[in-house]
Amino acid sequence: MSLPENVRSHRRRAGMSQEQLAAAANLSVGVVRKIEQGGSVRVETLHDLARALGTTTSSLFSSGPPEPVHGGEGNGVRLMELRRALMPPVGLGEAFIDSDDAADLAVIQRDIDDAHSLYQADRYDSVAKKLPSILRAASAAVAVSEEGEPRQRAIIVRARALLLTGKYLTQVRQYDAAHTALKEGIRDARETGQILAAATGVVGMSWLLLRQDRFDECERLASETASAVEPRMSSASPGQLAVWGELCQRIASAAMRNNRPDITQEARRMTATAASALDSEHVNFREHWTTFGPVTAETKAIEDLSLVGDARGVLRRADDGPVGRKALKRLGRPSQNNWDRHRLDVARAHTLLGSHQDAMDELIGIKRSSPEWIRHQTMARYIMTDIVSQRKRTLTKDMRQMASHLDVRA
Incomplete structure (x- = not known):
């Protein structure tokens, strides 16, 4: 069934009119009508409808054919070398690998570490340039x-x-190629008995599934893996705690988006347990996916409030507790990506409350620290689109520049 048919079917099964569903989901009747007539819809709106209908978000998704892709979507030319290195042609024989590309393992590992530093520094073009030679050298x-x-x-x-x-x-939302890389990385780690590294790959695979709105699969994958690597708290290493905590975060995020609050609550509790056992933000990219600790756990709990549209709740906690200034000095900062994602939640809360300048201040701060990262964030474009559409006065210079940076029509 198509998405409009799914929404209509669930609404009728619940005995609700379009007006009643709109009221229960805190949406306008026009939005519900548009969805049931086949109009475009944000995933966040589907979360609202699922909660109002008492079902999972996944149950509303379309099972029909995809919409056609237009224009230059996919960055195919820019990432051609990376795709060649990651996915070489395969024929009847073995894939061709040039042994001249081989390098000392210590040199390859150093290059991986350097590329990771570039990634954390928001230098995505530099990462794209380094990765092909790293992959070829590693395969050789x-x-x-x-x-x-x-x-x-x-x-x-x-x-x-x-x-x-x-x-x-x-x-950078190249999901098919990302799946290939993660699948092969997990397979390599499993083959060599590196279970923690494989579990780190599963953290990444779960993130990929989450970004593709595959909530059921994400929750199941992260849950099964978390059960397999659950550490003994009294003797666990920081890396073990971080990987388990990251998996619990993926469970919570998937369940929250899929309107499964009980699962979310339990997974957030487990995340907090792992984070509190660390005492501070821990980072070791050879051991786990990203920075993890009490601050990261709190930003993800605040993200849950953002997902249900609790703007005042987001702002109450946004600069307090583990994410407050004093706590950041004591506990350490999360990864730049996680911190920027948290500030996007704050910007969205300001937008929902009509505080457009406060939202702009947040967007400008993120753009200043992570100009490339923010360009890849759908939420940033949504926020800017809302500011542009709701503003009654002429856009400021900052607003026009931000709209241009995010490719939002001003």
Whole structure:
């Protein structure tokens, strides 16, 4: 069934008119009518409808054919070299690997670490340029390595290269290529008995599924993996706690978006347990996906409030507790991406309350620290679109520049 048919069917099954559904979801009747007539809809709006209908968000999604892709979507030309390195042509024989690309494993690992630093510094173009040679070198190192321990060490390095590639490609929304990188990285880690590294790959795969609105699969994958790697709190290493906490975060995020609040609450409790056991933000990109600790856990709990439209709740907690200025000095800062995502939630809360200048201040701050990151954020474009459409006076210079940066028509 198509999305309009799914919404209409659930509404009628609930015995609700379009007016009643609109009131229960805190939407206008026009929005409900538009959806049931086949108009475009934000996933956030589907969350609101699912809550009002007492069903999961996934149950409303369309099962029909996809809409056609237009224009230059996909950055195909810009990422051609990376795609060649990640997904070489395969024929009847083995894929061709040039042994001349092989490098010392320590050199490859250093290049991976450098690329990770560039990723964290929001230098996405530089990451895209470095990754092809890293992938080719890692694959060649595996191909020329001797059986036994040398080959195991080469495969571990290749796994790290693939997981970083999957992280980058997910961030820039190249989902099919990201899936290939993450799948192969997880496989390499499993083959070498690196269970924690494989679980880190699952954290990334869950993030990919979340971005594709595949909430049921994300929750199940993260749940099964979290159960398999659940640490003993009294003896767990920081890396083990971080990976388990990150998986619990993925469970909570998927369940929250899928209108499963009980699952969300329990997963957030487990996340908080892992975070409190760390005492501060922990970062080691060779061991786990991103920075994790009490501050990160709190930003994700605040994100839940944003998802249900509790703007005042977001603002009450946005600069207090673990995310307050004093706590940040004591606990450490989360990754720049997680912090920027938190400030986007704050900007959205200001927009919902009509405080457009406050929202702009947040967007400007994010653009200043992470200009490339914000360009890839759908929420940032939604916020800017709302500001442009709701503003009654002439747009300020900052607003016009932000709209241009985010490719929003002013």
